[in-house]
Amino acid sequence: MKVLYFAWVRERIGTDCEEVSPPAAVGDVGSLVAWLRNRSEGHAEALSDLARVRVAVNQEAVGPDHPVASGDEIAFFPPMTGG
Amino acid sequence: MIRLQREDFDPGIELASLGEGNPVIGGICTFVGLVRDCSAAGPVTAMTLEHYPGMTEKELARIEAEARARWPIEDVLIIHRHGRLLPGERIVLVATASAHRQAAFDACQFLIDWLKTRAPFWKREEGPAGARWVEARAEDDDAAARWREDDRKE
Known part of the structure; x- marks a missing residue:
C-alpha cells in the first residue's frame, strides 16, 4: 500500500510518500499506525x-x-x- | 466550480462570469480570504499553503455538493491557492449565486466554514523566529459544527 504524509507529519517522518507491505494481520487504520511506529524514530514520534x-x-x-x-x-x- | 491554483485571481473578473446569462440569479455573496501579517503566534512575513492533490479536489466537490443539497444555489465558485504567499495576498475565494440573498449568504458561510475544517490544506507561517505550522483553531471547529448534518434542508 502507498502511505502519504503531509505538513509536520511529513517533516517528522522525513518523507512524503512510501510504499509499505505490512503483514496480513494489519487490517485497519489503528493496527497500521501501530505497525508504522516501528519503522523509525520519526514515525514513532509523528x-x-x-x-x-x-x-x-x-x-x-x-x-x-x-x-x-x-x-x-x-x-x-x-x-x-x-x- | 472548483479551482486550485498557485496564481492569484481577480475577484471582479470571477464575479462577472459567475452565473453569467442566468436571469434567475438575484444575488451573489462572496468571501475572500487574505494572508495577514500577524497571527496568534506572532508576526507573519510569508505563508506557504500545502495541500493533498487529489483529495483536495474531491473534498471541495463534496462540500459544494452538500451546499447545493441544502440551499437553492444557482452557481458556486471556490478558488483556493497553494504555494508561498505574502501578507495581503488573496488565499481563497468563495462565491455563491442564488435567487435570493439569504440562501447566498448562508451557503457562502457554510462553504468557508466546512472548507476550513475538511479540505486538506495546511498553512506554514514564516516569521522573525522561523517557520511554524499553524494549529487548527477550536473556533473553526465550532463554526463548522453549526452546520450539522441533521440541519440539512431537503
Whole structure:
C-alpha cells in the first residue's frame, strides 16, 4: 500500500510518500499506525498521538477502525488549516 | 466550480462570469480570504499553503455538493491557492449565486466554514523566529459544527 504524509507529519517522518507491505494481520487504520511506529524514530514520534493526526483512506477522511488493504492509498496529516 | 491554483485571481473578473446569462440569479455573496501579517503566534512575513492533490479536489466537490443539497444555489465558485504567499495576498475565494440573498449568504458561510475544517490544506507561517505550522483553531471547529448534518434542508 502507498502511505502519504503531509505538513509536520511529513517533516517528522522525513518523507512524503512510501510504499509499505505490512503483514496480513494489519487490517485497519489503528493496527497500521501501530505497525508504522516501528519503522523509525520519526514515525514513532509523528504518529505517537492519534488525537493530533487525521487519516484518509483512498482520499476520504476516516476513523481508526476503518479497514485498510493492499493497493490502498493511506494518508496521515494534522487537522486542516486552509481557507 | 472548483479551482486550485498557485496564481492569484481577480475577484471582479470571477464575479462577472459567475452565473453569467442566468436571469434567475438575484444575488451573489462572496468571501475572500487574505494572508495577514500577524497571527496568534506572532508576526507573519510569508505563508506557504500545502495541500493533498487529489483529495483536495474531491473534498471541495463534496462540500459544494452538500451546499447545493441544502440551499437553492444557482452557481458556486471556490478558488483556493497553494504555494508561498505574502501578507495581503488573496488565499481563497468563495462565491455563491442564488435567487435570493439569504440562501447566498448562508451557503457562502457554510462553504468557508466546512472548507476550513475538511479540505486538506495546511498553512506554514514564516516569521522573525522561523517557520511554524499553524494549529487548527477550536473556533473553526465550532463554526463548522453549526452546520450539522441533521440541519440539512431537503
